[in-house]
Amino acid sequence: MTHRFAFAALALALPFAATAADLPKPQALFDAHIKAIGGRKAIEKESDGSITGTMEIVENGMKAEVRMASLGKNRAMTMAIPSVGEFRSGRHGDVVWSMDPMTGPRILEGKERQDQVEPFEPKYVMRDASLIESATTTALSDSEGRPCHRVEITWKSGKKTADCYGVEDKLLLSTESTVTTPMGELKQTSHFHEYKPFGPATTATVTRVKVGGMTQVISLTAYDATPPAADAVALPAAIQTLVNKAAEAKPAATEATQSQ
Numbered sequence: 001m002t003h004r005f006a007f008a009a010l011a012l013a014l015p016f017a018a019t020a021a022d023l024p025k026p027q028a029l030f031d032a033h034i035k036a037i038g039g040r041k042a043i044e045k046e047s048d049g050s051i052t053g054t055m056e057i058v059e060n061g062m063k064a065e066v067r068m069a070s071l072g073k074n075r076a077m078t079m080a081i082p083s084v085g086e087f088r089s090g091r092h093g094d095v096v097w098s099m100d101p102m103t104g105p106r107i108l109e110g111k112e113r114q115d116q117v118e119p120f121e122p123k124y125v126m127r128d129a130s131l132i133e134s135a136t137t138t139a140l141s142d143s144e145g146r147p148c149h150r151v152e153i154t155w156k157s158g159k160k161t162a163d164c165y166g167v168e169d170k171l172l173l174s175t176e177s178t179v180t181t182p183m184g185e186l187k188q189t190s191h192f193h194e195y196k197p198f199g200p201a202t203t204a205t206v207t208r209v210k211v212g213g214m215t216q217v218i219s220l221t222a223y224d225a226t227p228p229a230a231d232a233v234a235l236p237a238a239i240q241t242l243v244n245k246a247a248e249a250k251p252a253a254t255e256a257t258q259s260q
Helices: 002-011 026-036 042-045 108-121 239-257
Strands: 048-058 061-071 074-081 085-093 095-100 105-106 130-143 146-155 158-165 174-179 184-197 201-210 216-226
Touching: 026 146, 026 158, 061 108, 085 108, 095 239, 105 239, 108 174, 130 158, 146 174, 158 239
Parallel strands: none
Antiparallel strands: 048 061, 048 216, 061 074, 074 085, 085 095, 095 105, 130 146, 146 158, 158 174, 174 184, 184 201, 201 216
16 A cells, blocks of 8 residues: 555544644653653663664665664764675764765764764653754654654754654654755654664664665664673774864864964
């Protein structure tokens, strides 16, 4: 059944949902999702451990192995693509970084940094009111054929996103946003499937990400709660070199400003 026909069938089956007055309030949807994945304490708990999985690009069949290690707020992710190389990213303290065969080592700044940090922050996951300028439930929609309530959010940071929360299971089924990449800003839609206990909270173990005309399917296959060694989340040598250069450049820039 196509997306269009699925939506039409849903609208006929639930005609009452077409009126805004009958749509649930955003906070009620946020709270129901939080409860469904284990509660606030589970989300706030540091998820030390290691995750393994796979990533596949549907359109060309390219597959990669994915590994992630987390220790406190520090993390490191490696995605190895045969015949292409390793794509690595992570966070260590305040340093958010990326390194791949196409762009080399980079320290991320601005919105690109924000896009990498926010999804791991408990307040962001819980759609905490302190971060949100406004939120409105706009429609009964669907996420890959699953009925859900669409919530459009304007964040205090200026970012705009749209969530869709399952009518039946109350889980976050999809989210839309604009992400910043080396190729510019791109619209991204992520559909979440197969929620399972994975660490302190229940999480989607299959995510279909549609961005830049491509569809990536990310599948989590195993979780080890053993805290990884500090080396597993340490800055790669190439990133540490960039950090050192940036630190050396700051005093010089300050001196130049003061001398003017």
